[in-house]
Amino acid sequence: MPSLCILGCGNLGTHLVQALYHAGYPILQLYSRTVESATALSNLVGNAPFTTDLSQLTLSADLYICALKDSVLHEVLTKTPLKGKRIVHTAGSMPMSLLSEFTTDGGVFYPMQSFSKAKPVDFSVIPIFVEATNEEMKRILMEMAGRVSSSVNTLTSEERKQLHLAAVFASNFSNHMYAIAQEQLAKLGLPFEVLLPLIDETCSKIHTLPPVEAQTGPAVRYDLNVINEQKERIDNPLQKMIYELVSQSIHEKALQNEESHQ
């Protein structure tokens, strides 16, 4: 199995490196901007050697994984001696082509999940999206993905951007609906916690039912009375418009869904 050097011991790196370590990949070295992060992760992966000096990176690894923030990815790479090495990054919304000035053996290894260092995660169910500059890199990355996860897919940089858009709706936007709901509950002096069972159930349903089938609420049939009455309760103009448009959109999808069943 290829030996690894990982740049970045943050939220993603922490969990990815542990998964790779437990899958049997030799971790030759870790790099982090801070000693604290590097030490913490090193302790979890058999005391792997680490450095905070990019010029001290090992040149012996078979594969270099950059688990770095989008904004520093390119900059960090320019400071490394890794030209010509096999290099991948993990940034969902960055193109593979940013690696081309450093190597012809490039790739993207994108686990689609939101990570936090302190929160345990089951890597085996996280979908991984792979892209590679050639067949050899593809083989290495697909095998690596398959050793840590049961969900392995290939996508081009262009397709990955479309995937990222879907993730914005499914994760960022649904979270914002919770934020608006919390604001409304606060007006009643109720804590956000009272919504958690309902939120959990809504999230649980779509494991077995497509979202359009699971859809409920006044907007499905566009119950005008309820919708107008609810809209009037919203003071914030932006939220009022969101309420109107999302209701229309729910109704639009419900109608399409009905037609498709006929």
Place this chain on the structure above:
Amino acid sequence: MPSLCILGCGNLGTHLVQALYHAGYPILQLYSRTVESATALSNLVGNAPFTTDLSQLTLSADLYICALKDSVLHEVLTKTPLKGKRIVHTAGSMPMSLLSEFTTDGGVFYPMQSFSKAKPVDFSVIPIFVEATNEEMKRILMEMAGRVSSSVNTLTSEERKQLHLAAVFASNFSNHMYAIAQEQLAKLGLPFEVLLPLIDETCSKIHTLPPVEAQTGPAVRYDLNVINEQKERIDNPLQKMIYELVSQSIHEKALQNEESHQ
């Protein structure tokens, strides 16, 4: 403990009656429009007697619970011989006052959850919102709520409407974000399942972090490049507007959140 007669053996009734039965409440009788539903529920609660004939309702119960669809609630009540009895309904968005033509001992017993007959549910964590016409009814309903749930609250009909609005955002609207995401994934030939780990994690985070603190994505800092690029990928005009408005709303809340921390 008061003896009960429950009208409605649907999604909500099924779970509520079981919870009350296991809490020790005598179930004198069940009513359902269909023999199938009544039998199924009766079997789960010690073979409680049931009827599909409103004129055959027992007059001996201490409390009558109407777990019926909003749209048939009033109509069914007009066909019962329950004038002057203690009557509650379970409809979150219907006022308590609709009971006033039938009784002066009225109330609302509203468990805020989305129920499905076949899906088991832990009633003890479901928030119950109680309203009553007098102190005696309030006492009975608060005690009943407390025997099945650890989350008991009182709300007026007016406040309950505000609560319902919050539930529309938190449940109906977040579900619609999943539906839009599914549509976008379909363009890539990817199954909706690939988003489930991310959706679960987004839902899990807000158990310990307020939604505004948990918020991530390009809209937080209003990353204009990413936002414009993503907007261009959306063909549906309604979805494009939703993307724009929700992004603005996310950014608005992020700014307010920053100010409040200063």
